[in-house]
Amino acid sequence: MQLDINGIETRYVLSNEGGGPWLTFIHQLGGDLSIWDQLAGYFRDDFTVLRYDVRGHGATAVPDRPFSVADLSRDLAALLDALGAPHTHLVGMSMGGMIGQQFALDYPARVDTLTLADTSSGTPPEGRAIWDQRAAAARCDGMTALAPATLDRWLTSDFQTSHPEAVEQIRDVLLRTSPQGYALACEALRDFDVREMANAIRVPALVVAGRHDTGIPPSVTEAIANAIPGSRFELLDAAHLAPIEQSHRFAALLETFLATGV
Template sequence: MQLNLNGIDTRYVLDNEGGGPWLTFIHQLGGDLSVWDQLAGYFRDDFTVLRYDVRGHGASAVPRSPFSIKDLADDLAKLLDALGAPHTHLVGMSMGGMIAQQFALDHPTRVATLTLADTVAATAPESRAVWDQRAAAVRSGGMAALAPATLSRWLTADFQAAHPEAVEQIREVLQNTAPEGYALACEALREFDVHERLNEIRLPTLTVAGRHDTGTPPSATQAIANSIQGAQYELLEAAHLAPVEESHRFAALLETFLETRV
């Protein structure tokens, strides 16, 4: 399904067999809504599950001008408005976790619970150049050159060897991401910083990190939990895409977390 949000044609998938509370998943940089296929299948009998492609990713249009994480959070607000969802449980991974944090700060009454996986509350000054380099790399050479290093950060070697079909799907989505959409998102991530506002979040919060995540150290995700009153922190045996690599464990954690708050 497609909707125009803030001038951007946006793809979304809604699974509402259960007709229960809304549960929204937000994907990572260089991903799309398909990264949540397994988890959506797990939760759709009890929740109204929403997934969508962030602007510039998947089948959503590439904008013609720069945008911020705040703009991406506003896209989500417009999507929920269009679908008639007053509030939702919110799950974000990596870039999706940044969007989820921003959304929770901008629209706190619309978030029932907040789940943040493998993410940060701010881009450190020493890391800003990395995002500029990645943006420049894909603008000059396309997405293929980034794929090997990206996948090695996203998934452990053991997982890649044991689940080649899952890895190939993730690789294909990454390589098919529009270079300009990816580059603009890199520049948005470069500017992201909400760490001084995290104590404003008064929502039930679950944070999850991968022990073997070299791109986003677990300490960064744990720092978010430490800054949000009552937040829960869990460490999984995974790399950056912990909800994918440890999908059964992540689903169990999320199910337990949601059960106590629905």
């Protein structure tokens, strides 16, 4: 389904078989809502599950001007408003985790719990050039040139060997991503920095990292857990897309967390 959200035609999928509390999933850079297919199916009997394509990704339109992670936070707020959701449990992976942190700071009363996976609270000065390089590569060479290195960051070699169909689906989504949408998102993530504000997040938080994540080292994600009072940190045997590579373990952790808030 599509809605005009802040002037951007936005695709979303709502699964509310259970009619329960809202549970919103936010995907990674170069992904789309399909990354959450399995987890959405797991939770839809007990929750009203929302997934959507972030600006410039999937079937959501590419904006004609730069945007910030704060803009992406406002997009989520507007989408929830349009769907009549006053508050939600929130799950974000990588870029989605950055949006989740910004949203929890911007709209704390609208977040029931916050689950962050394989993400950071900001890019240090020495890391900004990487985002510029990825943005330039997308614009100049297209997504095909970025795909091999991206998949090797996202998934361990063991997972790639043992789950070729899942890897192919993830690759296809990455290759179909708009180069301009990807580049604009890279620039938004380059400028994102809430490292000095993370300790102001006052909602129950579960923070998850992949042990083999080379894109965002586990120590960077763990620092978020250390900053958010009372949060819980879990390390999974996975690379950057830990909730996907270790989907059963992640689902069990999330189910317990949603039931208890700890």
